[in-house]
Amino acid sequence: MAARPTTRRRTTRRPTAAARRGRSAAARRRSTARRKHVTAAGALAALLLTMYWSRIWPYVTATLLLGAAGAAGWWLWRTDRLARAQERRRLRSDLIAAGRRTLTEVDAMTGTEFEELVADLCRRDGCTEVRRVGGSHDNGADVVGRLPDGRTMVIQCKRYRPTSAIASRELRDLLGARVHFGADVAVFVTTTRFSGPSERFAVQNGILAVHRDHLGLWNNGTPLTTLAELNGTGQGDPHHHTR
Known part of the structure; x- marks a missing residue:
C-alpha cells in the first residue's frame, strides 16, 4: 500500500522584536529627514524673500490687493444676489396677497x-x-x-x-x-x-x-x-x- 504524500503546512513567520525595532527606527529617520528638508526649504525661502524683498514687494503687495479686491467683489455680488432674491419673494407675496380679494x-x-x-x-x-x-x-x-x-x-x-x-x-x-x-x-x-x-x-x-x-x-x-x-x-x- 503506497504511503500518502505528506503536505507541509505553511507557517507565517512573525517578525522578531529586533526587526520591528529596526523598522521603527527607519521610519523615525525618514520622518526626521522630511522635517529637515521642510525646514531647510522654509529657511531658504525666507532668505530669498529677505534678499530680494526690495524688488518683489510691489508684486506681493499687488497680489494681496487683488485678492482682497476679488474677495470684496464676490461678497458684494453675493449680497446683491441675496437681496434681489429676497425682493422677488416679497413682490411675489404682495402679488398673491393682492389677489385675495372679493370676487x-x-x-x-x-x-x-x-x-x-x-x-x-x-x-x-x-x-x-x-x-x-x-x-x-x-x-x-x-x-x-x-x-x-x-x-x-x-x-x-x-x-x-x-x-x-x-x-x-x-x-x-x-x-x-x-x-x-x-x-x-x-x-x-x-x-x-x-x-x-x-x-x-x-x-x-x-x-x-x-x-x-x-x-x-x-x-x-x-x-x-x-x-x-x-x-x-x-x-x-x-x-x-x-x-
Whole structure:
C-alpha cells in the first residue's frame, strides 16, 4: 500500500522584536529627514524673500490687493444676489396677497358670462384670435386663442363655489383638449381652488392653474404671462368664501 504524500503546512513567520525595532527606527529617520528638508526649504525661502524683498514687494503687495479686491467683489455680488432674491419673494407675496380679494361679481356670473370674462381678459393682455367655444360639444375647451408670443392656447373655465376644489380628473380632461386642438399651452381658470394632487398634476404637466387668488390678480390687471411665473403658488386656505 503506497504511503500518502505528506503536505507541509505553511507557517507565517512573525517578525522578531529586533526587526520591528529596526523598522521603527527607519521610519523615525525618514520622518526626521522630511522635517529637515521642510525646514531647510522654509529657511531658504525666507532668505530669498529677505534678499530680494526690495524688488518683489510691489508684486506681493499687488497680489494681496487683488485678492482682497476679488474677495470684496464676490461678497458684494453675493449680497446683491441675496437681496434681489429676497425682493422677488416679497413682490411675489404682495402679488398673491393682492389677489385675495372679493370676487362677488364673478361669483354671480353664469358659466357663459364667466367664459366671456376670461376671453376678454385674454384680449386685454394682447392675446389674438381669442374666441369662446364652450358648450355641450366643446371637446374640453371653453376658450381658445394665441398668446402674445404666438403660441396657441386652450382654456378650460370652471365657475364653481369658492368652497369647492378642482379634482385631478378635470385637469386630465384639459390635457385631452390640448391634444385635440393641437395647442401649445393649456390653462385652467376657476373661481375656487385646486386640491393638492390636482395642483401638483398641473405643475408637472405644464398646465397653468389659475385659482381664485390668481383670478383676482388677473382681474385686477396682472398679465397672464405674469401668472405663469406664479404657477403652483398662493392658494392659501380653503375658506375663500370670506374673501
